[in-house]
Amino acid sequence: MPDDAPAWAARAPLGDARWRLVRIARRGVGMTLATAAFWAAMAGVAMFAGLDPARLALFLVIGGALVYPLGWGLNRMLGGDLTARGSQFRGLIGAITVAQMLGWPLIVALLAWRVELVAFALAALLGAHFLPYGWLYRAPAYVALGIAAAIVAAALQAWAPMRANVTVPASMALLHAVAVIAVWRQNRVEGAA
Secondary structure, three states: OOOOOOOHHHHOOOHHHHHHHHHHHHHHHHHHHHHHHHHHHHHHHHHHOOOOHHHHHHHHHHHHHHHHHHHHHHHHHOOOOOOOOOOOOHHHHHHHHHHHHOOHHHHHHHHHHOHHHHHHHHHHHHHHOHHHHHHHOOOHHHHHHHHHHHHHHHHHHHHOOOOHHHHHHHHHHHHHHHHHHHHHHHHHHHOOO
């Protein structure tokens, strides 16, 4: 194990391989930043453009399709590789990515049948995918984000369904921004930045 590895790399299950992944991907902080920007843009569109739920849903889906290229680029600028080339976990990272993409038919179906649920479903889908990354990257902020995204989105959808197209994206932007700050700091402290 390299001398500059944090102490957890020697003690954690698969610690060496996980530390290598952290160094290669930089914990995906650029992707999380892109997702925060996506949610902030969606909240702005919903709040200021006066769009009806069907148009907002289309913005959510189109914007969601643009998040990955933006996140990939931001992560590259920060020195990370989201595809995890050189990591023993590359196949697992690919499987997590594909699993998330397989949720998109749900979003498309909601566009057709229950447009008022699109922001909630997208928040839960995008949030849940952070849970395995929380373990892989040893990033408590990602675990918290994954859990909080589902709980907050569900609560806002249940308590204020007529405002959910604004409140869900705004809350997701805030949650993702907090996660970006926490993961950025963790990368700096552990020498993964």
